[in-house]
Amino acid sequence: MVRSNGFNAHAGLYDIANAQGNxxxxxxxxxxxxxxxxxxxxxxxxxxxxxxxxxxRLDKKEAETRxxxxxxxxxxxxGAQRHRRRFGFALLFLGxxxxxxxxxxxxxxxxxxxLLNIPPxxxxxxxxxxxxxxxxxxxxxxxxxxxxxxxxx
Numbered sequence: 001m002v003r004s005n006g007f008n009a010h011a012g013l014y015d016i017a018n019a020q021g022n023x024x025x026x027x028x029x030x031x032x033x034x035x036x037x038x039x040x041x042x043x044x045x046x047x048x049x050x051x052x053x054x055x056x057r058l059d060k061k062e063a064e065t066r067x068x069x070x071x072x073x074x075x076x077x078x079g080a081q082r083h084r085r086r087f088g089f090a091l092l093f094l095g096x097x098x099x100x101x102x103x104x105x106x107x108x109x110x111x112x113x114x115l116l117n118i119p120p121x122x123x124x125x126x127x128x129x130x131x132x133x134x135x136x137x138x139x140x141x142x143x144x145x146x147x148x149x150x151x152x153x
Contacts, residue, residue, distance in 0.1 A: 116124050126133050 112128070115127060118124075119127070123133060
């Protein structure tokens with residue numbers, strides 16, 4: 001005969017020993033934890049109420065523990081999502097910077113090539129080194145370079 005009392009903490013020990021065929025051992029193990037047969041119905045009712053209250057407290061604690069664990073798990077998931085988003089934005093930013101640097105270097109090479117093709121070589125070298133040139137006369141070519149944007153209106 002298997003005894004089922006969901007509120008007695010030692011009912012499980014009784015059930016295990018009884019299932020193994022040790023009914024006497026099971027009864028002796030649970031004797032210390034049950035009310036005597038001579039106890040009044042009021043004491044038994046109080047004991048049952050206390051057991052029910054203890055079970056309710058235990059259920060509440062387990063529910064609180066589960067809720068706290070779910071909150072922690074949710075925070076971890078949100079943190080991981082945040083890190084993935086930040087990493088994605090960083091990669092996107094680096095891609096844009098890399099692309100712009102390539103464009104700038106290509107344009108710089110193109111402008112240097114044009115600079116070397118249009119004026120004489122010594123003028124191009126001076127412009128590349130100083131970004132400006134002093135006026136000079138040359139008998140070899142009839143060319144004139146000027147900056148119209150700096151002239152007065």
